[in-house]
């Protein structure tokens with residue numbers, strides 16, 4: 001089967017494919033490095049055009065009955081499900097993630113978001129506030145044109161997680177995927193049109209950081225939702241502040257996973273694997289600081305090594321492959337440098353290491369300390385750092401000793417302790433006896449440097465709408481003079 005993944009054109013504006021007028025943007029299959037598509041960035045003028053088109057289309061979309069908007073999103077979800085195989089293959093080519101993963105985690109989650117927010121659209125209502133003779137009411141109104149900017153690890157899921165609540169609430173969106181993975185968002189744009197969305201409601205522009213920066217400051221843009229790193233988040237938040245734009249920031253993390261002595265060993269090991277090596281470790285919420293209580297640490301590391309020895313690495317398009325390459329050479333080099341720094345700092349390499357070419361194997365460090373770079377910095381690759389602790393207060397204090405606050409996990413059979421510990425953890429999303437499960441029904445997002453705002457769940461509605469309060473005078477107006 002051909003690996004050519006060339007779309008009709010690079011951008012999607014006002015219901016049609018448009019070729020980019022900016023710099024070349026080659027798309028490489030991470031497994032082989034071969035060029036699978038050749039795109040072009042949007043010019044500044046095309047970014048402005050995309051925003052204008054969205055601004056033109058948005059009022060009529062907002063004026064539709066919410067059930068009608070919801071129906072379009074539900075139809076889009078159904079189309080995605082019908083084409084899941086073909087879309088997942090494209091996602092694998094774009095990201096290098098095993099088809100085994102993309103078939104269940106990427107477009108499937110995107111479809112769930114479209115379905116969820118499609119259903120939720122009609123349930124959003126205001127408040128009636130009695131004031132004696134007079135009264136007031138609130139209206140939840142759309143923001144207008146929202147900009148979505150994505151990272152490369154879950155490109156289509158990110159596009160859907162942003163587009164679904166935005167569109168459900170009557171906004172239009174201009175989306176810029178990561179320059180590493182530009183293909184999925186174009187498919188979403190096409191599918192939305194096929195599902196009955198009016199042209200302009202979801203436009204796609206391509207490009208690197210400068211195109212993103214132009215999008216954030218376009219005068220039509222009322223809100224920016226970014227999924228990316230903390231440094232980019234700082235820049236985008238600052239640029240959005242200039243125009244008092246709303247923001248949602250889904251940024252990086254270095255999340256703790258705390259395993260107490262009484263935990264189910266097999267479940268804790270399984271969760272640590274899912275928390276570090278799924279998508280080759282390229283997941284923002286990964287539990288990369290695994291805190292092991294002293295009584296379980298040795299058994300945990302033995303069992304973890306045994307299970308990791310069985311992992312099937314290889315061609316991501318092979319349905320048997322469980323572990324794929326890193327997105328690109330630059331990222332692989334960064335991960336390798338972090339591994340070397342860990343060894344140089346004196347941490348013990350339990351398994352893994354540098355690997356070869358596009359592949360960095362699942363890597364586990366033990367005997368690490370809190371001040372090592374492998375414990376402090378987000379690596380965004382398959383590198384787990386394990387640390388040991390004596391008791392609960394120590395685990396909580398050390399887990400919180402980070403600027404990040406995206407996620408956290410706790411494994412214990414003592415449910416009183418589990419709830420006490422998650423209440424004390426500084427993280428936006430916590431798991432008890434589970435990890436990295438992010439159903440669309442559940443709000444997701446971070447605290448501290450990991451961001452603000454929430455995606456998914458009913459919470460997302462607030463981040464894609466604004467409240468209007470209406471006071472209704474029912475009698476004569478009293479004035480002192």
Ligand SMILES: NC(=O)C1=CN([C@@H]2O[C@H](COP(=O)(O)OP(=O)(O)OC[C@H]3O[C@@H](n4cnc5c(N)ncnc54)[C@H](O)[C@@H]3O)[C@@H](O)[C@H]2O)C=CC1
Pocket residue numbers: 149150151152153154176177178179207208209210211212213214216227228229230231232233235236249250251252253283284285378380406446451
């Ligand atoms: N919290 C979350 O939900 C998630 C967070 N991430 C985080 O994303 C990072 C990895 O993704 P990357 O793509 O490397 O992140 P990145 O921060 O390099 O890029 C993210 C996006 O921002 C764009 N961008 C860069 N500079 C910009 C600027 N000045 N103005 C506007 N847009 C700009 C990029 O082109 C890209 O589309 C990690 O830190 C990871 O933890 C990734 C996935 C989920």
